Amino acid sequence: MKTIAEILALSTTFLAEKGVFRPRRSAEEILSLILGVKRMDLYLQHDRPLIEGELEAIRPLLKRRAAGEPLEQILGEIEFYHCRLAVTPNVLIPRQETEILVDLVVKKLNERPLAGKTLWDICTGSGCIGLGLKKALPQLSVSLSDLCPKALAVAKKNAEANGLDVDLRQGDLLEPFFGEAADFIICNPPYVSKNEYEALDPGVRDFEPKGALLGGERGDEFYERLAREIPPFLRPGAQIFFEIGEAQGKAVQEIFHSLPWRQSRLLKDWAGKDRFFFLEIE
Numbered sequence: 001m002k003t004i005a006e007i008l009a010l011s012t013t014f015l016a017e018k019g020v021f022r023p024r025r026s027a028e029e030i031l032s033l034i035l036g037v038k039r040m041d042l043y044l045q046h047d048r049p050l051i052e053g054e055l056e057a058i059r060p061l062l063k064r065r066a067a068g069e070p071l072e073q074i075l076g077e078i079e080f081y082h083c084r085l086a087v088t089p090n091v092l093i094p095r096q097e098t099e100i101l102v103d104l105v106v107k108k109l110n111e112r113p114l115a116g117k118t119l120w121d122i123c124t125g126s127g128c129i130g131l132g133l134k135k136a137l138p139q140l141s142v143s144l145s146d147l148c149p150k151a152l153a154v155a156k157k158n159a160e161a162n163g164l165d166v167d168l169r170q171g172d173l174l175e176p177f178f179g180e181a182a183d184f185i186i187c188n189p190p191y192v193s194k195n196e197y198e199a200l201d202p203g204v205r206d207f208e209p210k211g212a213l214l215g216g217e218r219g220d221e222f223y224e225r226l227a228r229e230i231p232p233f234l235r236p237g238a239q240i241f242f243e244i245g246e247a248q249g250k251a252v253q254e255i256f257h258s259l260p261w262r263q264s265r266l267l268k269d270w271a272g273k274d275r276f277f278f279l280e281i282e
Contacts, residue, residue, distance in 0.1 A: 007031065078094055090151050104267065124144040186240070192213045
């Protein structure tokens with residue numbers, strides 16, 4: 001029987017030969033999942049032999065990773081802003097940029113009283129944004145919405161798993177909130193253009209939901225819709241937070257230029273690229 005160290009080495013070589021990014025990390029995570037141990041324990045127990053049942057469970061996961069399937073989908077979950085979130089092919093895998101957005105919003109909202117305030121997370125997907133904010137700011141009343149029922153089911157599961165009391169609504173953009181108004185709206189809509197979508201890494205294009213990525217021919221069509229539709233849904237002094245594509249800063253500024261906003265701000269991610277857009281209404 002082969003040991004953990006031997007299987008880890010063989011698995012790493014196999015994934016590297018298939019061109020997998022960070023093959024050792026992928027091998028470690030898969031072995032840790034099947035063996036029910038932490039990654040560090042793989043090295044503390046490096047001489048432990050694996051039984052055939054464990055090997056049989058590891059092999060199909062390695063094949064899935066070798067075929068390009070994202071590691072997060074294989075593992076079925078991810079850590080995001082102090083939450084443990086389920087990830088399925090029906091939702092986007094939460095990105096580091098989105099976690100930066102949540103942190104920026106938490107810092108911004110901590111500047112004011114939040115009791116009785118409402119926040120809507122539109123295009124919620126896995127629920128990562130709204131749930132991260134509810135975890136950090138429990139006094140907020142948070143609603144999650146998405147057009148896709150399967151995505152909303154994932155968000156519901158994640159809310160329950162993290163013990164977070166949120167409202168869930170199914171529908172297109174602001175449609176589920178007709179007749180209501182919010183203090184804060186946050187949205188990470190589909191913003192990839194048609195050309196960008198066709199050029200995406202296959203691990204994204206082939207395994208993550210197209211509807212959550214493709215924003216239209218140009219990519220900024222959802223922001224145009226939101227600019228037209230969002231004002232009646234805002235309470236006085238309401239704030240809006242968007243994630244945007246790295247090349248969309250000027251276009252989004254222009255889209256919201258002529259509307260009755262008291263102020264707007266374009267912020268960059270850690271790589272120095274335009275990534276977030278904040279608005280405040282009179």
